[in-house]
Amino acid sequence: MLLKKKALLLMSWFVLAGGAAVQAQENSSKLSVEKIMRDPTWIGTSPSNVFWSEDGKKIYFSWNPDANRRDSLYSVSANGGNLQKVSPQERRALPGTWNARYNRAKTQKVYEKNGDIYLLDIKSGKTQQITNTVERENSPSFSHDEKKVAFVKDGNLYLWTIANGQLAQLTDFKKGNKPGEEGKNPQREWLKEQQLALLQIVREREADKEAAKKQQKADSPARPKEIYIGDKSVDNIVLSPDERYISYRMATRPKNAKVAIVPDFVTSSGYTEDINTRTKVGDAQATYESFVYDISRDTTYALQVGGIEGINDQPAYIKDRDTKASAAKEPATKAAKPEARAVTMFGPIWSDNGKHAVMVARAADNKDRWILKVDPATGKLSTLDRQRDEAWISGPGIGYGTGDIGFMPDNEQVWFQSEESGYSHLYTVNLNNGSKKALTSGKFEVSGPQISKDKKSWYFTANKAHPGEKHFYKMPLNGGEMTQLTSGTGAHEVTLSPDEKTMAIRYSYSNKPWELYVQDNKKGAKPRQVTSSLTEEFKAYNWREPEVISFKASDGEDVYARLYRPEKAVANGPAVIFVHGAGYLQNAHKWWSSYFREYMFHNFLADNGYTVLDIDYRGSAGYGRDVRTGIYQFMGGKDLSDHVDGAKLLVDKYNVDPKRIGIYGGSYGGFITLMAMFTEPDVFAAGAALRSVTDWAHYNHGYTSNILNVPQLDSLAYAKSSPIYYAEGLKGALLICHGMVDTNVHFQDVVRLTQRLIELGKDNWELAVYPVEDHGFTEPASWTDEYKRIYKLFEENLKK
Structure with a gap:
């Protein structure tokens, strides 16, 4: 009886947390939520992880045409024939591709x-x-x-x-401190000096010990210098071409950083188990120093970052804050001397002739990225290029580590990518005179550049034809005409054969998932399809080709979007706006979306009379620097107004009822949904916020500090950008869905928001929790439950 009562109590809690039971809604589509959200193998599994054999005779790739629990390794000959599953013996014998x-x-x-x-x-x-x-x-x-x-x-x-x-x-890196340097005891040092001064036998024995040590060292083979690193860690160890210098980086991990805990309730042990995750933005972060070990001189020294151009330049938001603070004080206080900003070094990258080395340095605040020439003999660094962005440094080929960088064949120039023009393009800089040259230019982005085997050309991917298309190009080494080698509308992921005569291409279109093709490396050559992955069940439905449109935002910026419309126009019909996640991601494009479940759901919605708009809002990838950084210091600003402008477009051009517009999305999309429901309640009648950030001060450091800086220095940016501060504005119907073991956006986010909504007396919302799900759901049952609730939300609030 006691167990029965406990079970009833538990069930009642989940009803409160999850809202009313999901009921079947009217459906005019051949699709259903249950069908869409099944294990994705019902669609067919696209080929992935494409690579060539070392002799160029075979193409290998992961594939699962039989809908097994896991993908298998397949191979095909270079001409696209002889498709077969690779035997376990052949697979085990293949050379590794990791760290090659x-x-x-x-x-x-x-x-x-x-x-x-x-x-x-x-x-x-x-x-x-x-x-x-x-x-x-x-x-x-x-x-x-x-x-x-x-x-x-x-x-x-x-x-x-x-x-x-x-x-x-x-090298011989050792943890701890060098013996004798743990900290000297004055009293013991005094006693030792007294003994040596008073007693001859003590002096003689100490001298014998030192002589024996020197003799042992002379008789022993040469050993690397013992480098004591305390409690730090070492990485990025690189040997110079002449084998004289070893560069390395030491990281100091903060001892006082607090790591957030996520409790896992559904475990095999039956006990709640804690998951250690991450710190929150603004907490203490690791710091880095880079050194050189000169083997011939048996000495180490630090790279001299203090002389880097602009190393003391504080971010504009700090200077603005200090200026305002100084203006408020009477009399004016003397400004403190700016301190050198912390940097992290990556590299070095050595020229093929072994004469030159460059490193990439990034400011810890990510406002600067430098390409530096290195003199290993002295540790001196000189600036070849400085990219400064008062928002943050990123973009294709730029965003992480060294980025895409290397030496030109003449060994006197370095190539790299930069957003100097507003779009990520290829540049070279001369090591001798510092002259810089742009090899590509225009309102498009370049990614994945590589120099051809004969050192005469470039190969790279670019979205030159249209922001929503990706093609593979060839270009002369010193710049010039870009020759487009791929042809079909959509996206092409190209892997060149070792002799560069053949291209293995993963290609997709907006309503056609990825397949593998083979094509001769020539303009106009016809691609030959290798795989056919789609199931008959998937092909039986006439999947829409969403229109890729653009419209003018209220500030004049071009905004791209995908549009799904009902087959039969609905006068003053309902509409749903989808908000993609990640912020910096592109979804209004002409290839198969990584949001394939949402793509299918949008077809389902259109079948049931909804117009659906999927916007690449401010902050999205694929459109250059200004769009990427349009959310700086204000998430929920231009990224949200783009959705409000999208709602106006739906009303003005697509005959949508302004009172029947809903919005939904996950992660960043969930955040925007909350901001929309709280700050634009007269625009959106209903919203579903999935795994959403509710307070940016509780998110991670690497992502958030780039966009909003840190809470203790830019608190206004966090207050402006965090939905929890605006919850009192909720008017429409709100559904919140969140996994309880989300290690990215913690469940704590929605727990805090839940308490806020309770305290505000709001009753037009519900929370659905998923006890076994992390940030990205994996269980079909969870996907199904979540999207049945979303559909129910829209049916009940947009079709009244």
Whole structure:
């Protein structure tokens, strides 16, 4: 009886949390939510992870045409024939692709596989295992003379000689402090000095000890310098081509940072288990220093970041704040000298002739990115290029680590990507005179650049034809005409064969998922389809080609969107606006969306009389720097007004009733939905906020600090941007859905918002919780429940 009462109490809690039971709604479509949200294998599984065999005779890829629990490895010949599943024996024998490096002639390859290092001779196909240990070896590379292989083990650099297998340890990083440097005790030091001064036998024995140490060192083989790193960690260990210098980076992890805990309620143990996740934005972060170890001089020294151009330049928002603060004070206080900003160094990247090295430095506030010439003998750095953005540095080929960068074949120029023009393009800079040249230009973005095997051309992907199309291009090395090598409308992901004569292409269109094609590397060549992945059940429905439209936002900016319309026009009909997640992501394009479930749901909605608009709002990818940074210091500003303008477009051009517009989205899309329902309640009658950020001060540092800076220094940006501050504005019907083990946007976000709504006395909302789901749902039952609730929300509030 007691158990029965507890069960009834538990059920009543979930009814309160989840809202009323989901009821079947009217459906005029051949589709249903249950059908759409099943295991995606009902659609068919597209090929992925495409790579070529080293001899260029085969293309390998992951595929699952039989709807098994997991993908299998398949292969096809270079001409697109002989499609077959790869046997377990062949799969295990394949060289690894992880951490792989080639020699300059691409006749040999070193790689990591299962934590060991291997050397492959490509012509003979013979593989030599270099290491076979319990510990993991990683980051293999060839020495400059290509007679040795360098790799990292246990945080130290090793060098293995190919000819005789000799192994040498090049670094000796040790945790803790150097013996005798833990902190001197004055009293003990005084006693030792007294003993040495008073007693001759003590002096003689101490002298004998020192002499014995020197003799032992002289008699022993040369060993690397012991480098004590305290409680820091070491990474980014790189050997110079002449094998004299080793550069490395040391990270100091904050001791006082507080990590958020996510409780996992549904576990195999039956106990609630805690998941350690991350800090919150503005908490203490790791700091980095870069050093050089000069082997010949047996000494180490830091790279001199203090002299970097603009290293003391504070962000504009800090200067504006300080200016306002100073203006309010009488008398004026003397301004403090600006401190050098913290930076993180990446690299070095060495030229093929071994004479030059460059590094990429990023300011911790992400307002600056520098490309620096390095003098390893002195640790001096000189600026080759500085990209400054008062919002934040990012964009294709720029956003992380070194970004896309390398040396031109002349070894005197460095190529890189920059948003200097407002769009991410290819540039070169001369190491000798600093002259810079743009190789590409225009209102489009370049990504994935690579220099051809003959060193005469570039290959890259660009959205030049249309912001919603991706094609593969070839261009002369020093810039010039871009030759488009792919043809079909949509997106093309190209992997070139080792001889660069053939392209393996993953291609998709807006209503056609990805398939694998093979095409000769020539303009106008016809692609040959290799895979046919779609099931008959999926093909039986006539999936819409959403119109890719553009409209003018209220500030004059062009905004792109996908539009789905009912087959029969509905006068003053209902509409739904979908908000994609991630913020910096593109979805109003002409290829198969990563939001494929939502794409199918939008077809379902259109079948049932809804007009659906899917907007690439301010902050989205694919449209250059100004669109990307349009949300700086105000998320819920232009990104939300773009949706309000989209709602106006629906009313003015597509005969939608202004009182029957709903909105929904997940993650960033859930955040925008909350902002829409709270701050534009007369525009949106209903909204479904899924896994949504409710307060940006509780999100992670890496993402949020770029856009809003940090709460303790820019609190106004956080107050303007966080839905929890606007909850009193709710008028329409709101559905909130969230996974309870979300390690990205924590469940705590909606718990806090729930309390806020309760305290405000709001009763037109409900919360549906999913006890086993993380940020990205995995269970079909959860997807189905969530979208049945969303459909019910729209049916009950937009079709009255």
